[in-house]
Amino acid sequence: MSTTNTAPDPEALVALLDVIDNYPGAAALRARSIELLAAPPGAVIVDVGCGAGRAVAEMAEQGWDGLGIDLDEHMLTIARRRWPHCRFEKADAAELPLADHSVQGYRAEKVFHDIADPTAALTEAHRVLTPGGRIVLIGQDCSLVKSSVGIRFVGRGQVAGSGLGGVPRASSVESAWWCVELPC
Incomplete structure (x- = not known):
């Protein structure tokens, strides 16, 4: 992910x-x-910055074809060991090993703030998503990402009680989410 x-x-x-x-x-x-x-x-859903793979496994349990992407080979080794039925690949968020318009969803949790060029990563998300596909960014400061790739923000919010330890936080990076949709 070209992390800092x-x-x-x-x-x-x-x-x-x-x-x-x-x-x-x-x-x-x-x-x-x-x-x-x-x-x-x-549907094929890509989880960028998948870490140890828990979200990818949860997506698979619910019937989606999850693909975990991370740059850290150690994390990918752990993810593959923990969730052998899931797919995990080493790749940069700005250079995904996917065909154009090949995924229906793109998810990134607490990773965009660590990406050297978040606009390039979002442009890459746009490339791999099908028209009408959705991008869900969690725990991000989305002002880091300029909407220069023709997306529209369809929602943002917080999950109640999602501060650490279940303690609600008024402005918590752990609880913020953004959802964007690509134009058809």
């Missing part, structure tokens, strides 16, 4: 992510992000 941050200890990061992923607010946010994709059963 790298974890000094990947095992410690995975352990922390596991704790956070099990908070009720985190589970609700993942569920809401998948719901916002509004994709039909069997």
Whole structure:
């Protein structure tokens, strides 16, 4: 993802992510992000910055064809070990190994702020999405991403009670989401 941050200890990061992923607010946010994709059963959904792969596995459990993308080979190894029935590939958010208009949904959770060129990543999302496909960005400051690729924002909000530990937060990066839709 051309990130600006790298974890000094990947095992410690995975352990922390596991704790956070099990908070009720985190589970609700993942569920809401998948719901916002509004994709039909069997649709291909790409999860950029998939980390250890929990969201990809949850999408597969619900009948979608999830594909996890990450630059960190260590995280991908963990994801493949934990979720062997799911697909995971190493790739940069600005250079996805996908054909034009080949996915119905694009999801990124807490990763766009770490991408060196978020506009390039969003342009790439536009390339791989089918017309009418949706992009759901979670925990992002979407002012980082200029809407120069012909998208329209269709929603934004917060999941109640999704602050860390289930404690509601008035302005929480953990709970913010944005949903965008491509023109037909």
